[in-house]
Amino acid sequence: MLRTHTCGELRTEHIGQHVTLSGWVNRRRDMGGVIFIDLRDRYGKTQIVVDTGESAESAAIAEQIRPEYVVQVTGTVSARLPGQENPNMDTGDIELKVNDLTILNASKTPPMLIDRDGGEDETLRLKYRYLDLRKERMQRNLRIRHKAIKYIRDYLDNNEFLEVETPILFKSTPEGARDYLVPSRVHPGKFYALPQSPQQLKQLLMVGGYDRYFQIARCFRDEDQRADRQPEFTQLDVEMSFVERDDILDLIEDLVRGMVNATSTVPLAYEQFPRISYTEAVEKYGSDRPDLRYDLPLVDVSDIAGQSAFGVFANNVAAGNPVKALVVPGCGDYSRKQISELEELAKVNGAKGLAWLAIDPENEQIKGFIAKFFTVQQLIALTERLNAGPGDLILFSSDTRLVVRAVLGALRDEMATRLGYKDTNTLAFAWVIDFPLFEEEKEGDHYAPSHHMFTSPMPGDIPLLKTDPHAVKAAQYDLICNGYEVGGGSIRIHNRQLQRQIMELIGFSLAEAETQFGHMLEAFEYGAPPHGGIALGIDRLMALMAGEPNIREVMAFPKNQNATDVMADAPSAVVQRQLDDLHIALAGKALERVKSS
């Protein structure tokens, strides 16, 4: 071993011991007669002291040392001089007096400072990721990730789950996200697909009798990036047999609660996760993954506003559409410019305009271009319903139900940001349940599944499939946190008759089903147990738990927004021979680019 201790380990009880440390030079402070070196590894920092009067040899080496040199130091652990202790360092009561100093490896001047979080350009961080990884921030984040995943494995192992690996090279299905494809050398013109999730495979494991399965599974989706989306990401994939919905929710909630309490830097807002229906989520918060760190509810005022002389409201209510409102505390003094920013946001989300009222903080007069269309009694009824007071701003939306949701949901989110309601030091988890089995709007003349084809209806709703499919609730659930979807799953259909019924409703022919899911349908004929499961987005969970705004910060080697690895320069061109092996000829843009390079 090139060390006897780590750089975060030595304390006063080690004083007098002869030890060897190895690590990176964080900083060197040359006082002339004495040189201090902060030696760093991922466990901490220790101050090294070189006294030029005591060892000319070590002093000469210390003179050459620069930041990020890798050095080995042997010396005696000593108490710091009285008054020279550093309370900001874990090892601040001691220092290592050097007997022997060796440079294990030199370093070029790094393009960024390691001991300061510099806000460097993202390209720089990603190009020199191995240097970025030396920073405290990334080391802390990857440590949280490791601890959390270890917690998950231990928890599920204690509950009789088996971790099973499933193929990375699998089969493309046209549904869902765009697949990453891998050409086959052995089968010209055919392709594997990288899994978007192990969904089918875990259901087949249930048929195989592995009644409690999990996997820390890498997944791939070839879609455009976001702060919470990378081309490859990690799911905790879970599937169980002989369970009902609440068995899964209870288990996963206990797992997540324990994991957060044990490993997260950001604490839970509350221990018990609320279970809210999809209908409540979209009607009250305008989103199927509402941010529950704050309330700011959408309130239906159709009955009052429909009576007003404002044509838009009256006509919409007469047509059966809602008028809903959002009260924004303290924003009654918004300027014309600020209001028009909000109107722009409303329009982006489908609104034709933005109606608003503001209550004067002094004289309680109600301003806003629609005020004149309301009687005094109507205004009183409105403010009472909304619990709106002096200084408040009231934002309205009236349109189809879907547009009202989208508009006020977006405004709720925006106003929470502006009002500083998004506490970054709390995690507000919740379950969203009772999703409709089918989307509200049909695709052509067919129903569209809101999750996927294998999602089971709630058992009591099965008769409704024949009479009112839109009223059928699914045994589907999402785990949400701070406005993010961090997980989702369902109880699956294991009954062939029911599966066929659903396929007919969504316009999926037997022939189509056969080519895409033949292996699934056949498997289900050999004694598929009742089963269901969930998948949690590990990267999103880790980002939330580390208080990070982007999942790049919890991945060791992420890609940038263009799905490029700027460190390794991937994807990259390959030699013609490789293409020939794969029976691939470049065409179009790809061919032009190769010719011009």
Added chain:
RNA sequence: GGGGACGUGGUGCAGCGGUUAGCACGCCGGCCUGUCAAGCCGGAGGUCGCGGGUUCAAAUCCCGUCGUUCCCGCCA
């Protein structure tokens, strides 16, 4: 595919029509025996992303383009 923001020594930024493009950190050299973002003195380092245009004059204004990022579309 679309919209917003950003692009200036190694790094982070200021300058936003008119001197030799400025500041901090870093880097190089010197001084210094108790520092810990050490201090002091001196120094090097820039095609202002790239291309075109407007102007007597462009880092600065306009157009295009490339890169980064956030968002919309997309993500069963």
